[in-house]
Amino acid sequence: GDSVTQTEGLVTLTEGLPVMLNCTYQSTYSPFLFWYVQHLNEAPKLLLKSFTDNKRPEHQGFHATLHKSSSSFHLQKSSAQLSDSALYYCALGNYNQGKLIFGQGTKLSIKP
């Protein structure tokens, strides 16, 4: 079945260092990939999304490239900020179903 894998449960970084959060997926149909960010005690919010192979959407300094050949959609940022500390979810959708399938989530903790 369709699934999303986020291998890191917790990533701790020092402010200013680059961020990379991993996301791989398995999809029966042509996939749509999303990154959602959830700050403490808040609702998840859309960070960015991609439907097109090898395109790199960007938002708030974050970017991710959908690579269908490797079934990956890793989230990156060149320089972490303290305010980036949050829970990040990778999610998978497709034309055939409305629901999004979420990965386990990666907690990103940025230290000064």
Add this chain to the structure above:
Amino acid sequence: DPKIIQKPKYLVAVTGSEKILICEQYLGHNAMYWYRQSAKKPLEFMFSYSYQKLMDNQTASSRFQPQSSKKNHLDLQITALKPDDSATYFCASSRGQGAGSDYTFGSGTRLLVI
């Protein structure tokens, strides 16, 4: 103003009781969803509705029953509550179903069953 209203924000219930979680969206969206978030299973899909019709149900237990009285309402009735039901329940909506529609989430209802 919040575009998706979930009530109550916090809820404490006794084991065996019944509760209804309220969700209303004012985005003009046609699809609505319920997700559950707990320490064991973050953001677990429960139900999806499109134009007030149930489209998908991934909840094994019949104790969880969605109710859609209006197009922009999708409430969640939970009967015979158990401590394992303790979680944050998020309602979400999207313009359409499928085709990569992105979600808007409500702020959640935190349920504690004692």
